[in-house]
Amino acid sequence: MVKIAVIPGDGIGKEVMTEALKVLAQLQRDDPSLQIDTTIFPWSSDYYVQHGFMMPQDALATLRNYDAILFGAIGDARVPDDVTVWEFIMPIRKQFQQYVNFRPVKSLQGIVSPLAKNMDIDFVIFRENTEGEYSNSGGHIYQNQPQEMAIQNTIMTRLGIEKIVQAACNYANQYGKSKITSATKSNAIIHSMKFWDEHTKQIVARTAPTLTLESIYIDALVAYFVERPQDFEVIVASNLFGDILSDLGSAIVGGLGLSPSANINPEKEYPSMFEPVHGSAPDIAGKGIANPIAQIWSLALLLGHIGRPDAEKRVVWAIEAVLQAGAVKTADIGGEASTSQMGDAICQALANSK
Numbered sequence: 001m002v003k004i005a006v007i008p009g010d011g012i013g014k015e016v017m018t019e020a021l022k023v024l025a026q027l028q029r030d031d032p033s034l035q036i037d038t039t040i041f042p043w044s045s046d047y048y049v050q051h052g053f054m055m056p057q058d059a060l061a062t063l064r065n066y067d068a069i070l071f072g073a074i075g076d077a078r079v080p081d082d083v084t085v086w087e088f089i090m091p092i093r094k095q096f097q098q099y100v101n102f103r104p105v106k107s108l109q110g111i112v113s114p115l116a117k118n119m120d121i122d123f124v125i126f127r128e129n130t131e132g133e134y135s136n137s138g139g140h141i142y143q144n145q146p147q148e149m150a151i152q153n154t155i156m157t158r159l160g161i162e163k164i165v166q167a168a169c170n171y172a173n174q175y176g177k178s179k180i181t182s183a184t185k186s187n188a189i190i191h192s193m194k195f196w197d198e199h200t201k202q203i204v205a206r207t208a209p210t211l212t213l214e215s216i217y218i219d220a221l222v223a224y225f226v227e228r229p230q231d232f233e234v235i236v237a238s239n240l241f242g243d244i245l246s247d248l249g250s251a252i253v254g255g256l257g258l259s260p261s262a263n264i265n266p267e268k269e270y271p272s273m274f275e276p277v278h279g280s281a282p283d284i285a286g287k288g289i290a291n292p293i294a295q296i297w298s299l300a301l302l303l304g305h306i307g308r309p310d311a312e313k314r315v316v317w318a319i320e321a322v323l324q325a326g327a328v329k330t331a332d333i334g335g336e337a338s339t340s341q342m343g344d345a346i347c348q349a350l351a352n353s354k
């Protein structure tokens, strides 16, 4: 029996998680060999308001007993964003060594890219997830004095770079890709980014010598995402660059409502965590109109990770079948369907295809 910890979180996280759990129940009805047990945890901003912390002291010890974590989103006006991020998401990603943030960017049947019709976009982003620009090293001193200053350090370690580039190379080798694109800015950020370039080059040469490695400055790369996104296959990026590239990646294939992600500990020493790229979307929370596809696709990635690529494929197929049929679409992709109507349509497609 596989054990999954489910953390819906805040805002639309709760709404889209309901639909992902419906899809999981449907899959289990269709295939009794899919033995998965779920436990729902209420850790969220509501929890913070009640208890003064985002999750209990022993939360990580509790989560450690699970095979994987399915997470919705977090973020609420009552709690500062740096508290929700640094007391919840970051400890899980960092303590569980989820150093790969894997984000597929793929055109879906039935969704027209805002860039152009029939654009066949299909690449993945490997974002470093535990160090880099998102470190808590630094300080803010001389508050309210003329010499007030803030320092935010970027931490790049050789091991950290090697592990994320290795994960990208392994993926490229496994799926027969021909090229890896590294996002850099070593012309201006001359210490950490030159270090990144150097070790990226070494790892690719050593472990994937048949692959072409291109290093592109981040400012040019964002332009290429718009001008020629079909050219990319596997992108490897630091924490900040990867974060920005994945929201742009989502936008060019139809928006945040469609984009899944996985925080992976490739060694499987700790549980990995699967979550949509989007946040808690306070502007639409509570209206029942959020698109649940990003969450449902994140569930699919989880199923692949726990050794059920067949179930992963079925879910992605069902998502595309519904989008292609076109009758059920949420507002973000030009329709009027509710969150639960979209979830129901995907369950129905699964049931019909049994």
Ligand code: NAI
Pocket (backbone or CB within 6 Å): 012, 016, 072, 073, 074, 075, 076, 081, 089, 256, 257, 258, 275, 277, 278, 279, 280, 281, 282, 283, 284, 289, 290, 291, 292, 294, 332
């Ligand atoms: P957001 O991703 O929540 O929303 C950005 C825009 O996309 C909004 O207009 C929203 O309505 C739309 N959107 C997002 N997901 C959608 C969906 N499934 N269906 C339809 N429309 C969707 O990002 P924002 O507004 O910058 O942040 C809101 C809160 O979420 C903040 O508190 C932020 O810190 C948090 N956040 C949390 C993340 C996480 O839990 N991993 C990731 C990003 C933001």
Ligand code: MG
Pocket (backbone or CB within 6 Å): 243, 244, 247, 277
């Ligand atoms: Mg982001």
